[in-house]
Amino acid sequence: MVNQESRLNSLITQLILGIWAIAVIFPMLWMIFSSFKTDQELFFSPWAAPKELQWDNFARAWTNAHVGDFFFNTLLVVIPALLLTLIISAMAAYVLARFEFLGNRAVFYLFLAGMLFPVFLALVPLFSLVNNLGLLNTFVGLILVYVAYSLPFTIFFLTGFFKTLPSELEEAAIIDGANEYQVFFRVMLPLAAPGLISMGIFNFLGMWNQYILPLVLVTKEEKYVLSQGLYFMLAKQFYQNDWSALFAALTIIMVPTLIVYIIFQKQIQSGLTTGALKG
Amino acid sequence: MHRQKYRLIIPFLAPALILYGTFVLYPYIQAMYIAFTSWKGLRKAPRFVGLDNFQKLLSDDHFWNALYHNAIYVITLPILTLGLALFLAFMITQKVRFSSFYRVTFFFPQVMSVVAIGILWSFVYHPSIGILNSFLKLIGIGNPPVWLGDPHTALGAIAAVTVWQAAGFYMVIFMAGMQSIPSSYYEAAALDGAKRGDIFFKITLPLLWETTRSALVFIVINAMNMFGITFTMTIGEAGPDLSTDVLSTLLYREAFTHSRFGYSTAIAMAYFIIVMFLSFVLMRLTRRQTIEF
Numbered sequence: 001m002v003n004q005e006s007r008l009n010s011l012i013t014q015l016i017l018g019i020w021a022i023a024v025i026f027p028m029l030w031m032i033f034s035s036f037k038t039d040q041e042l043f044f045s046p047w048a049a050p051k052e053l054q055w056d057n058f059a060r061a062w063t064n065a066h067v068g069d070f071f072f073n074t075l076l077v078v079i080p081a082l083l084l085t086l087i088i089s090a091m092a093a094y095v096l097a098r099f100e101f102l103g104n105r106a107v108f109y110l111f112l113a114g115m116l117f118p119v120f121l122a123l124v125p126l127f128s129l130v131n132n133l134g135l136l137n138t139f140v141g142l143i144l145v146y147v148a149y150s151l152p153f154t155i156f157f158l159t160g161f162f163k164t165l166p167s168e169l170e171e172a173a174i175i176d177g178a179n180e181y182q183v184f185f186r187v188m189l190p191l192a193a194p195g196l197i198s199m200g201i202f203n204f205l206g207m208w209n210q211y212i213l214p215l216v217l218v219t220k221e222e223k224y225v226l227s228q229g230l231y232f233m234l235a236k237q238f239y240q241n242d243w244s245a246l247f248a249a250l251t252i253i254m255v256p257t258l259i260v261y262i263i264f265q266k267q268i269q270s271g272l273t274t275g276a277l278k279g
Numbered sequence: 280m281h282r283q284k285y286r287l288i289i290p291f292l293a294p295a296l297i298l299y300g301t302f303v304l305y306p307y308i309q310a311m312y313i314a315f316t317s318w319k320g321l322r323k324a325p326r327f328v329g330l331d332n333f334q335k336l337l338s339d340d341h342f343w344n345a346l347y348h349n350a351i352y353v354i355t356l357p358i359l360t361l362g363l364a365l366f367l368a369f370m371i372t373q374k375v376r377f378s379s380f381y382r383v384t385f386f387f388p389q390v391m392s393v394v395a396i397g398i399l400w401s402f403v404y405h406p407s408i409g410i411l412n413s414f415l416k417l418i419g420i421g422n423p424p425v426w427l428g429d430p431h432t433a434l435g436a437i438a439a440v441t442v443w444q445a446a447g448f449y450m451v452i453f454m455a456g457m458q459s460i461p462s463s464y465y466e467a468a469a470l471d472g473a474k475r476g477d478i479f480f481k482i483t484l485p486l487l488w489e490t491t492r493s494a495l496v497f498i499v500i501n502a503m504n505m506f507g508i509t510f511t512m513t514i515g516e517a518g519p520d521l522s523t524d525v526l527s528t529l530l531y532r533e534a535f536t537h538s539r540f541g542y543s544t545a546i547a548m549a550y551f552i553i554v555m556f557l558s559f560v561l562m563r564l565t566r567r568q569t570i571e572f
Contacts, residue, residue, distance in 0.1 A: 092295035121547040125306035148302035209392035
């Protein structure tokens with residue numbers, strides 16, 4: 001009796017979880033299938049598998065619709081921005097966590113204050129500032145802005161992290177004759193690797209998917225990053241009607257994300273959830 | 280030991296402070312002034328107009344329309360998303376088979392870019408190529424709605440996508456909270472013959488209170504935002520008859536389509552005050568004695 005009941009329970013559980021799994025997976029599978037179809041098939045046989053794999057959809061998306069260019073633009077912005085964010089934040093966090101000096105708390109709370117405001121409040125002044133600096137429509141402008149807006153949370157997180165590190169190694173290095181810079185770069189930074197990896201993943205996803213900042217700061221098509229490039233492709237579809245290429249573009253964006261996610265899912269999940277709840 | 284520490288402190292703090300001061304603090308401080316000016320485009324200078332923008336705001340139908348949609352999201356999204364997330368998290372932690380497959384799958388939409396999700400779903404909802412309506416026709420619904428094209432269904436369609444995207448994320452957060460509840464509590468309850476529902480409402484939920492509070496504040500902040508998904512799914516037009524317009528899309532349009540910089544910043548200021556107020560009230564309302572375990 002008890003056994004039967006628990007078997008029924010687990011059947012219901014599997015059913016519910018299975019339905020949600022299908023709800024999550026199905027739209028993506030449909031997208032991948034559709035990206036191999038002709039426009040004809042898209043409209044008239046939505047449920048059938050593609051008759052022939054239309055690799056040409058991907059070629060059109062990559063070159064004609066410039067997804068390739070957007071992809072490289074994104075890399076050119078995100079990689080330098082990410083490295084700069086990590087090194088600048090680590091230096092500031094190290095000092096804030098391990099040195100006592102006048103104004104230490106004040107500086108820490110000043111950075112914290114940045115997390116309080118919504119980015120929408122800064123859009124107009126930021127647009128005008130970046131324009132005055134001559135950095136509108138430049139990768140440098142976008143990189144500096146990405147770094148600046150990633151600093152508050154990254155510094156907050158890494159300060160906490162540096163505080164937990166033991167001081168014995170630091171002292172041993174000083175006794176061995178290392179100077180302050182060597183202590184940081186050779187001893188403390190390697191020790192902080194797990195924290196840097198968490199923040200690296202968190203910021204990478206945030207920057208890769210960043211939408212509102214490039215929308216405001218980049219208005220020339222040849223400088224578009226992926227997110228806004230995709231959006232303008234969609235907007236154009238209304239008169240160009242190349243749906244299959246748009247499906248292919250979506251697949252190009254989503255499949256690498258999926259692969260990276262499956263490999264690093266543990267780190268990504270913990271990076272994103274701690275990011276959200278402490279922030 | 281740190282005799283010459285300022286030789287390290289200053290160069291280590293300077294890059295962060297300079298970038299943060301220039302691109303974050305300075306714009307925010309400027310915004311406090313711009314909200315009180317009339318400023319129409321980069322070539323013109325802002326002109327101080329006192330409270331004019333805020334007066335205009337109070338009698339602007341578009342503002343109230345957008346705020347109304349935000350209010351709907353603020354009420355519905357936490358209930359739907361957190362309800363579903365809690366339910367899924369409770370199910371998945373019952374030692375089920377394939378639990379790690381479910382966890383990995385459910386979380387994935389959170390990793391995808393909001394633009395990709397918006398486009399994917401605007402295809403799903405599409406009246407002629409969309410999979411949703413061809414499914415509805417398949418099961419005999421002859422005249423399905425046009426979803427994003429109909430002012431009565433557009434907002435709900437966007438809310439559904441948001442739930443779809445975020446449920447797995449909050450589920451993982453709840454799972455982390457649930458794993459820190461000592462298993463002896465469950466064992467004792469099982470010995471007393473407690474049902475699954477009792478266990479959930481009398482043990483799991485009360486012990487998850489702190490997690491739920493943070494999740495609630497976080498989701499309300501997101502419900503006030505909704506920029507990416509709305510902007511993408513309605514091609515920047517804020518839906519038929521502005522039926523999906525929210526404060527963020529309204530202030531974006533005011534600034535970057537109509538070049539009303541001052542007015543847009545005033546809307547952003549109102550938006551900021553509302554978010555602060557909501558977070559404060561939520562934290563206050565949900566405060567209760569934490570249970571130590």
